Amino acid sequence: MIPTPYLLFLGDAPDQLAAKVAIGIKDWRPENAVGQLRLPGCKADLGLSDMTLEEARTAGAQTLVIGVANRGGVISETWKKVLIEALDMGFDIASGLHNLLRDDPELVAAAGRAGQELHDVRVPSVSYPIATGEKRTGKRCLAVGTDCSVGKMYTGLAMDAEMRKRGLKSSFRATGQTGILITGRGVPLDAVVADFMAGSVEYLTPDNDADHWDHIEGQGSLFHVSYSGVTMALIHGGQPDALILAHEPTRKHMRGLPGYALPSLEQLRDTALPLAQVANPACTVAGISVNTAAMSEQEALDYLAEVEDRMGLPAADPFRQGAGRLVDALQDL
Amino acid sequence: MIPTPYLLFLGDAPDQLAAKVAIGIKDWRPENAVGQLRLPGCKADLGLSDMTLEEARTAGAQTLVIGVANRGGVISETWKKVLIEALDMGFDIASGLHNLLRDDPELVAAAGRAGQELHDVRVPSVSYPIATGEKRTGKRCLAVGTDCSVGKMYTGLAMDAEMRKRGLKSSFRATGQTGILITGRGVPLDAVVADFMAGSVEYLTPDNDADHWDHIEGQGSLFHVSYSGVTMALIHGGQPDALILAHEPTRKHMRGLPGYALPSLEQLRDTALPLAQVANPACTVAGISVNTAAMSEQEALDYLAEVEDRMGLPAADPFRQGAGRLVDALQDL
Numbered sequence: 001m002i003p004t005p006y007l008l009f010l011g012d013a014p015d016q017l018a019a020k021v022a023i024g025i026k027d028w029r030p031e032n033a034v035g036q037l038r039l040p041g042c043k044a045d046l047g048l049s050d051m052t053l054e055e056a057r058t059a060g061a062q063t064l065v066i067g068v069a070n071r072g073g074v075i076s077e078t079w080k081k082v083l084i085e086a087l088d089m090g091f092d093i094a095s096g097l098h099n100l101l102r103d104d105p106e107l108v109a110a111a112g113r114a115g116q117e118l119h120d121v122r123v124p125s126v127s128y129p130i131a132t133g134e135k136r137t138g139k140r141c142l143a144v145g146t147d148c149s150v151g152k153m154y155t156g157l158a159m160d161a162e163m164r165k166r167g168l169k170s171s172f173r174a175t176g177q178t179g180i181l182i183t184g185r186g187v188p189l190d191a192v193v194a195d196f197m198a199g200s201v202e203y204l205t206p207d208n209d210a211d212h213w214d215h216i217e218g219q220g221s222l223f224h225v226s227y228s229g230v231t232m233a234l235i236h237g238g239q240p241d242a243l244i245l246a247h248e249p250t251r252k253h254m255r256g257l258p259g260y261a262l263p264s265l266e267q268l269r270d271t272a273l274p275l276a277q278v279a280n281p282a283c284t285v286a287g288i289s290v291n292t293a294a295m296s297e298q299e300a301l302d303y304l305a306e307v308e309d310r311m312g313l314p315a316a317d318p319f320r321q322g323a324g325r326l327v328d329a330l331q332d333l
Numbered sequence: 334m335i336p337t338p339y340l341l342f343l344g345d346a347p348d349q350l351a352a353k354v355a356i357g358i359k360d361w362r363p364e365n366a367v368g369q370l371r372l373p374g375c376k377a378d379l380g381l382s383d384m385t386l387e388e389a390r391t392a393g394a395q396t397l398v399i400g401v402a403n404r405g406g407v408i409s410e411t412w413k414k415v416l417i418e419a420l421d422m423g424f425d426i427a428s429g430l431h432n433l434l435r436d437d438p439e440l441v442a443a444a445g446r447a448g449q450e451l452h453d454v455r456v457p458s459v460s461y462p463i464a465t466g467e468k469r470t471g472k473r474c475l476a477v478g479t480d481c482s483v484g485k486m487y488t489g490l491a492m493d494a495e496m497r498k499r500g501l502k503s504s505f506r507a508t509g510q511t512g513i514l515i516t517g518r519g520v521p522l523d524a525v526v527a528d529f530m531a532g533s534v535e536y537l538t539p540d541n542d543a544d545h546w547d548h549i550e551g552q553g554s555l556f557h558v559s560y561s562g563v564t565m566a567l568i569h570g571g572q573p574d575a576l577i578l579a580h581e582p583t584r585k586h587m588r589g590l591p592g593y594a595l596p597s598l599e600q601l602r603d604t605a606l607p608l609a610q611v612a613n614p615a616c617t618v619a620g621i622s623v624n625t626a627a628m629s630e631q632e633a634l635d636y637l638a639e640v641e642d643r644m645g646l647p648a649a650d651p652f653r654q655g656a657g658r659l660v661d662a663l664q665d666l
Contacts, residue, residue, distance in 0.1 A: 133558040133590045190528040197527050197562045222565075225466040225612045229530045229566030236558035257466045260611075274604065278593075279558045 002094045002119050002184040003062035004032045007051060007086075011079055012041045013068045019044035021096060022067025024182045028157050028172075032184065034059040036067075039078060044068065053082070053089050063119070065181055066095040073099050075107075084110040094119035096177030121180040123191050124200070131198035131237050133279060138208030141330060142240040143218040143289060144272045146262045148227060148255045150248040151291035151319070152218030153179055158323035159244075159330070160215040166327070169212035173204050175234065179217045189219055189230055197230065201237025213330060214238075218246065222271055223263045224254055235272065239279040242286040242330055243272055245313075249303055250294040265311055286329040288315040335427045335452050335517040336395035337365045340384060340419075344412055345374045346401045352377035354429060355400025357515045361490050361505075365517065367392040369400075372411060377401065386415070386422050396425040396452070398514055406432050408440075417443040427452035429510030454513040456524050457533070464531035464570050466612060471541030474663060475573040476551040476622060477605045479595045481560060481588045483581040484624035484652070485551030486512055491656035492577075492663070493548040499660070502545035506537050508567065512550045522552055522563055530563065534570025546663060547571075551579065555604055556596045557587050568605065572612040575619040575663055576605055578646075582636055583627040598644055620662040621648040 008022040016023075026033050026046045035051035038044070051059065064086040070079070075097070083093055083101075087110040093101060101107050101118040111118050119125075141159065143152040156172055157179075163170035172179065174186025187200045205214045216238045220227030245268050254260035263271070269285050276283040288307055292300035300317060308315040314325045341355040349356075359366050359379045368384035371377070384392065397419040403412070408430070416426055416434075420443040426434060434440050434451040444451050452458075474492065476485040489505055490512075496503035505512065507519025520533045538547045549571045553560030578601050587593035596604070602618050609616040621640055625633035633650060641648040647658045 131559040133587075133593060190526075192527050193523075194525050194527060194530050194563045194566070195523040195560065198559055222608070223611050225569035225572075226464040226531055227528065228569050228608075228611075229562040229564075230527045231562075232555075232565035233527070233562030236561050239558075254466075260466060263611075271607065275555070275561075278556050278561075278596075 002181070003092055004184050005034045005061055006032050006063050006065040007053070007056035007061040007091070008033050008036045008046065008048065008067040009064050009082070010036055010038045010042050010044045010046070011066070011068045011070070012039045013044035014071070016044045019046065019068045021178050021181050022046055022065070024178050025065065025067060028161065028182050034061045037064070037082070039082070053086050053091070057089055057091070061091065063092040063094050066093070066097060070097055075099060075104060080104070080106060083107060087111050087114045087116045090114065090116065092117045092119060094121060094181060096121045096181055098122065121177045122188055124188055126203070128187070128192060128196040128200035128203050130195060131202050136202070136205070136207045136239065137210055138212045138214065139242070140205055140214045140216060140238055140240045141242040141244060141286070142216045142234060142238050143244040143246045144231065144235065144268065145218060145221045145246040146223060146265065146268050147221050147248065147251055148224050150246045150251070151289060152246045155244055155246055155289040155318050155323070155326070156215040156217050157182070158318035159326055162323040162327045163213060169209055171212070171214050173214045173216045175201070175204070175217040175219055189234070194229070197233035198237030201234055205238060216240065223268070225257065225260070232275070235276050236279045240276055240283055241280060242284060242333060243276055244287050244289050244326060245269060245285060246289045246291070248291040265307065284333065285313060286333060287313050287326045289326060290315055290317050292317045292320060335514070336425055337517050338367045338394055339365050339396050339398040340386070340389035340394040340424070341366050341369045341379065341381065341400040342397050342415070343369055343371045343375050343377045343379070344399070344401045344403070345372045346377035347404070349377045352379065352401045354511050354514050355379055355398070357511050358398065358400060361494065361515050367394045370397070370415070372415070386419050386424070390422055390424070394424065396427050399426070399428040399430060403430055408432060408437060413437070413439060416440060420444050420447045420449045423447065423449065425450045425452060427454060427514060429454045429514055431455065454510045455521055457521055459536070461520070461525060461529040461533035461536050463528060464535050469535070469538070469540045469572065470543055471545045471547065472575070473538055473547045473549060473571055473573045474575040474577060474619070475549045475567060475571050476577040476579045477564065477568065477601065478551060478554045478579040479556060479598065479601050480554050480581065480584055481557050483579045483584070484622060485579045488577055488579055488622040488651050488656070488659070489548040489550050490515070491651035492659055495656040495660045496546060502542055504545070504547050506547045506549045508534070508537070508550040508552055519550070522567070527562070530566035531570030534567055538571060549573065556601070558590065558593070565608070568609050569612045573609055573616055574613060575617060575666060576609055577619060577659060578602060578621045579624070580621065581624040598640065602644070617666065618646060619666060620646050620659045622659060623648055623650050625650040625653060
């Protein structure tokens with residue numbers, strides 16, 4: 001668990017897109033962000049108060065979160081100077097960068113001196129158990145995609161936000177680094193050792209109130225040959241009560257796999273549901289989340305109407321339309 | 334790769350069963366075993382020549398393989414004395430024990446001094462790539478089970494042996510520690526990090542002659558919620574041309590999962606085949622391997638006849654009957 005609230009470090013981000021992680025935190029957990037710290041030359045701006053380390057500490061910030069991708073895979077000397085100063089002032093540091101904080105001797109020394117923690121969210125910090133398959137209390141929803149990167153994380157975050165807005169009991173359960181930094185906790189599933197994948201998902205989504213929903217962040221796709229094993233572990237470890245089918249209709253082939261066509265939504269349903277029912281016989285497909293970013297408003301509406309009619313399930317783009325109808329579908333279960 | 338041939342270390346095995354790994358080597362790669370080394374009190378006997386370290390070196394042995402499970406998870410002082418002596422005499426040491434050779438400072442020092450290698454086959458020694466899904470030349474066969482521990486490794490080893498007996502091009506591709514020690518190479522799939530599982534299987538089964546068959550060692554089951562992700566990665570990383578359905582008909586519930594019923598062979602076929610066809614549209618189910626160890630001869634024959642009739646596929650117990658009919662089925666493809 002990463003102590004909140006955060007000061008968001010944008011560094012010398014070359015553009016707004018490089019600050020994707022910080023944007024996610026600001027969009028989904030604004031209460032976790034007291035301000036932003038930008039270095040000279042920074043081209044990203046979240047519209048938060050620009051703060052010095054000292055101002056942020058005074059405002060209560062506990063952790064400096066690296067909310068920006070670094071260039072060339074190295075932590076520059078400019079960055080490191082700020083990070084060491086932050087540790088000395090009592091910040092923890094959290095990072096999803098490929099090059100780990102813990103592999104930098106100067107940062108390790110500074111953290112030790114200050115008694116602060118370095119949180120590398122890309123690597124597991126827990127020895128996860130082997131999955132037991134025992135039925136857990138509470139409800140769980142998992143988005144499964146026709147492909148990778150079709151909006152599964154966004155769908156889960158939007159459904160969680162909508163449920164909490166309605167006063168319902170709900171948690172987003174992160175399984176990737178961005179989600180972990182947004183919510184301050186989670187399992188970096190792609191870095192978990194094979195035998196413990198499903199167990200780590202059980203660990204992430206423990207017993208809960210009967211009317212509480214976990215929105216488990218999906219990963220990969222059953223139809224993506226590089227990552228399907230990770231998806232399978234989510235389906236069995238998560239023992240979902242509800243699946244949301246996630247799709248991006250303009251994708252020409254599976255991400256990174258030229259020559260591999262996307263499955264249809266029907267194929268996805270007919271593959272994922274029986275597998276989910278192994279772990280939870282009561283599981284159903286509750287709705288369809290479509291990423292229509294590449295379509296015009298009218299194209300998107302036409303497509304969603306066609307899918308809804310064809311599949312007999314509510315179909316929505318949670319980014320364009322909100323997650324209300326998908327949450328309605330969970331409440332109707 | 335572990336240098337062959339081996340001297341098989343049986344230590345002070347309390348019974349024959351404890352020497353399972355050594356028995357596997359002797360059964361499947363007798364040419365790899367020059368002899369056995371037994372300590373006082375050893376209750377296992379492979380019927381190989383008892384040899385001192387020196388005799389085995391003279392006979393050409395390159396590696397001392399720990400072919401026995403240890404008690405209490407520790408490498409005893411008695412064992413360690415022999416292992417250090419072996420290193421000093423020019424043996425590598427190979428082990429599938431939970432407690433790693435490389436974690437013992439005395440063994441590490443002795444290996445360094447002697448210039449020999451410690452092979453801990455439980456942990457990956459390679460940085461595997463992410464799977465690309467690119468079509469590879471050569472043929473591949475994978476056994477998929479209704480459950481874990483239903484005879485998938487045995488099936489692959491028996492089919493490989495039968496093919497080589499017929500003068501066909503064939504390799505057994507190990508994905509677990511016993512298989513790796515038997516064949517001297519492989520991928521310890523259950524210890525590979527999630528993102529690289531399918532890539533490690535691609536690495537294990539590279540391009541080959543058009544008429545060469547890889548028999549990929551199966552793991553877990555699509556229906557076993559603890560390990561299904563590993564099975565999924567084998568199906569997509571292995572891009573099999575042929576699946577063998579593996580089953581143990583007297584099993585009451587999924588191994589280690591009371592309350593989880595086994596799927597039918599039809600369910601296994603209808604789940605595994607479409608998933609395999611994502612990576613290889615030409616994949617077919619070639620036959621059924623049944624572990625009938627818990628049945629009488631007549632029960633077994635009746636059951637096999639019934640399954641064969643019902644499924645329209647050759648059904649055999651490779652332990653009782655040999656793998657001939659399963660290999661016939663591959664040759665008929």
